[in-house]
Amino acid sequence: MLKPWVAALSATLLMQTVGTFLSQAVPVVAPLMTAELGVRPEAIGNFASVNTLGAILFLLFGTPLVARYGPLRMLQAGALLGSLALLAAAAGIVWMLPFAALLMGIGYGPTGPAGSRILQATAPPRHRVLIFSVKQAGAPAGGALAGLVAAPVAAAYGWQAALLTAILVALACAALIQPLRPQLDAEREPGQSLRQAFTPRRLAAPVNVLRMHRVLPPLTLQAFAFAALQGSLFAFTVTWLVEAHGMGLAAAGSLFAAMQVAGVAGRLVLGWAADRLGDATRSLAIHGLVAAGLSALWVMFGPGAHWAVGLLLAVATGFTAASWNGIFLAEVARVAPPDRVAEASSGAILLCFLGYLSAPSAFAWAVTTTGSWTLPYFVACGLLAVVSLIVFALRAGREADSR
Template sequence: MIRGTGVIAAATGVQVISTLATLILPAIAPIAARALGIDAGLIGLQVSLVYGVAMVASLFGGPMVSNLGACRTSQLGLLLVTGGCLLASLAMIPAIALPALALASIVLGMAYGLPNPAAAHLLVRFTDPAHRNLIFSLKQTGVPLGGMLAGLIGPGLAEWLGWQAPLLLCAVLALGLATSLQPWRTHWDSDRMRGGKAPKLPVEAIRLVFGQPALRLLSLSAFLLAGIQLCIVTFLVVILVEDLGYSPIHAGIMLASVQVAGAVGRVGWGMLADRLGNGAGTLLILLTLLAVTALAVTQITAATPAGLTTGLFLLLGATGISWNGIFLAEVARRAPEGRAGDVTSAALFLTYMGVLVGPALFSAVGGQLDSFLPLYGALALATVLAFVMVRSAQRRGGGKEGI
C-alpha cells in the first residue's frame, strides 16, 4: 500500500486540469482558427506564451509554498485556470479576440507554473521515499491524461457547441477542484511559514540547482526534452489534419491515444526506475527509443498505412512525453530538507524555457518548409544531446546512487 494516496490523487487532479486548460486550445486549433480567421499554425506561438509565463511563475512557486502553503498554492493555480479560460472565451468578440487570447495565455501560464513546486513539496512530505519515482510518475500522468481529455473533449465539443464550450468546461472543473481541496488545507499547509522570517527568494533556488553539477545537467536536459514533448503534443492535430489529411475529430482521438500511451509510459518507466534503483539508466533507455522513433516519423506521408502512423505516434507518446516523473523525482531527492518545492521550481525554470523555445521554433521553421514532419529529425538530434547530458549527470552523480 502506497502511503499518501490522498495527496497523490489531489496533486494528480491539479495536474490534469491545469494541463487540460493549457492544451485545449491546441486541440481545437483548426476549429478555433477557422472561426477567428487566423492561421492554425500560430498555435505554437500561443503555447510558447503560456509556457514562457509558466517559466517565470514557477520560480515563485517555491516561495509561495513556503509562505502560503502547498495546498493554497495549488488552489490559487486552479482559480487562475478558471480566470484564464473565461478570458479566452471572450475571443468570440472580434474586436478583442487576439488581446483576449494573449491575456488568457498569460493567466494560464501563471496557473501552470505554480502547482508543480507545490506538488513536489506535498509528495516529499507525505509519501514513501522508496516509491518516489513511481509516485512522481503517477502524479505526472496528469499531463498526458489532461492532454487525452483535451483530445477527446475538445474537437467534438467545439464542433457541437462552438469552440468556446471546451474552455468553459475547463473553467468549471478547475473551480470545482479548488473548492474540494479546502477541507485538507489546514493539515497539508501546517508547515507553512507564519511570520517572523523573510520569504525565500527565487534566486536562492536557482543558485542551489546550478551549484550541483548533476542537477544542472539534468535541468539542461529537461530544457531539450520539454521542447520535444510540447512540439509532439502541440502540433500533432495540425500535422494530422493539414499534412496527412485526417479529420479534426480523428486527429483529436489520435491525440488522446498518444496521451494515454504517455500516461501508461510514465507509470511503467517510474516502476522500472524504482526496480533498477537507477533513474539515469532508465532515462537513457527511454531517450534511445525516442530518438529512433522521431527519425522514423520523418518518413511518414499521407500514403503511410494508418496503423503504422498510429504505432509511431503512440511510441512517441510512450517516450517523448513520459520522462518527467523520473526527472522530478530525482530533483526532489537531491533537494535539501524542506526545499523540494524551491529546487523543483528552479529546475522547472529551464524546463519551461525549453517549452517556450521549442514550439516557437517548430512553428516558424515548419511554416517556411510548408510541413512539420521533416522537423522530427531535429527532435531526434535534440534527444541525442539530452542523452549525452543525462549520461554526464550519471557519471558526476556516481551511478545508481547519484541519480
C-alpha cells in the first residue's frame, strides 16, 4: 500500500488536473465554438463567470457532502458532473451553454475543500506548502493539457471532438482512483446531516473564515486580485491571440500550454521557496508585484514579438501569475482549527473565487464597450500591483508594531 501522503497527493493532483482540463477545454476551443454558434468571441468570458458561480455554489453548500461521502468520492463526482457539462456544451445549443457552465463549476468545486481535507490529514508538516503547491500544480497542468490536446483535436476534427476527448479522459481518471477510496475516505462521516448545507451558518462561512486568524483578511484580498488576473488570462488568451492577432488555433493553444506548464513549475518552485521563507503573506505580496509586471509585459509585447520572445514572456507570465494558489491554500489550512480545515478552505476559496467570477464578465464587457483587448488586461495587472503594495505595507506595519 502507498504511504498515506503519497496516495493523497497522487489522487488530488490527478483530479485537480482533470478538473482544470475540463474547465479549460471550452475556452481553448472558444474561437471555433463561438464562430459556429454565432456569438461574439468575448462572450466566452460570461461562460467562465457562470462556471465560477457554480464552483461558488458548491463551496457555499457542498462542504457537508465532503464529510458525508468522503473527499475522494466527491472528487470522482466532480469529474462526472464536469463530463456531463461538456456533453451539454458539445450539443451546440446556445441556450444550454449557461447550464453547462454552471454544472461545470459545481463539478470543479470539490477540488479545493476535498483536496485540502485529504492533504491536511496526511502531509508531513515541514513540507506542507510544497505538497499543497504540487497538488495545485494540477490546475495549470490541466490547462496545458487543454492547450496541447483540445486545441489540435479541435483544429483537426472540430470542437465537439475536442470536448468528447476531454470527457473520456476525465471518466478514465475518476475510475483510476477508485482503489484508493478505502484509504483516503476512511474518516468520512456517513451520519453527517445534509440539512447543514442550507443554513445561515453556511452562508456566513466566508465571513467566519476571515475571523479565524488575523492573517486571513490580507491573504484573501491578495487571492482575489490574483484570481482576477489569472481568470482573465485563462479565459481569454487563446481567443485574444486568434481574434486580435490573427494567430492560428494550434499556435495559440501552444502558447497557452506553455503558459500553463510554466505555472506548474512556478507552483513547485515558489511553493518550495515559501516553505523556506516561512511567511506566506510576505511571499505573496512580492509574488504579486512580479506577476503584475511580467503579465503587463506579455500583453504589451508578447503576441507581436519574435516567436521566441513571445514564448519567453508567456512562460514568465504563467510562472508567476498562475502559481499562487498552493501557497494560499496551505496557509489557510495552517492557521485554521484542525477540525475546520475543509470549512475554512471552502470559505477562503469562495472569497477568492469572486475574482474569477467578476473578472471574465467585466473583461468581456470592457472589450465590447471599448473595442480594446489590452485595456482590461492592464486593469487586472494594475489591481494586483496595487493590492500587493497594500498587503506588503500592512505586513511591514504589523512587523513594526510587534517589535
